[in-house]
Amino acid sequence: MENLYATPNSELTPNSDDIHYSGFWIRVLASLIDTAWLLILILALGWMIYGAIYFQSSDFTQGYPDLFISYVLPFLLTLVFWHYRSATPGKMVLGIKIVDAKTLAKPSTGKLVIRYLCYYLSALPLGLGFFWVAWDRRKQGWHDKIAGTLVIKEK
Numbered sequence: 001m002e003n004l005y006a007t008p009n010s011e012l013t014p015n016s017d018d019i020h021y022s023g024f025w026i027r028v029l030a031s032l033i034d035t036a037w038l039l040i041l042i043l044a045l046g047w048m049i050y051g052a053i054y055f056q057s058s059d060f061t062q063g064y065p066d067l068f069i070s071y072v073l074p075f076l077l078t079l080v081f082w083h084y085r086s087a088t089p090g091k092m093v094l095g096i097k098i099v100d101a102k103t104l105a106k107p108s109t110g111k112l113v114i115r116y117l118c119y120y121l122s123a124l125p126l127g128l129g130f131f132w133v134a135w136d137r138r139k140q141g142w143h144d145k146i147a148g149t150l151v152i153k154e155k
Contacts, residue, residue: 019104019150020153020155021150022151022152023134023139024131024133026094026096027139027151030088030090030091030096033089033094034078034089034091037090038074038077041069042069042070042073045073046062046066046069046070049062049066050062075116079113079116082112082115082116083109085097086098086099086107091151095153096154097154098112099149099150099151099152100149101144101148101149101150104150107147111147111148112147112149114146114147115144115146115149116143118142118143118147119143122141122143129141129143130142
């Protein structure tokens, strides 16, 4: 697959009609794929560290290793995928990627961190920030608008 990041000589511009924004449902599917593989990883690591008690306990967390594998590890893995591939595995499977909204280039690491943290803002009012993708002209969720990113279809 060719590299589709805009270069200074590229014909694609942030306002170009050739950009195909990724809509709500394809992003939901990508999120479900990512949730599935992350859940499998988290449960496998939890079982390896804690054994069967990991699945039987009603405690919010089993300790510091559980906090790491349940919260820090998904954050780090997501950022690594975004940084190196501009997409998580779910987005890669579906042929979509994250780009800078102004340049269509690879977003900076700072923008990616802001995007991830703003997922929480998008989720707070009953997920309205995620549903916003369905109504927005450029298919941006609140996390995309705040971070200055777009999710587009690779060609």
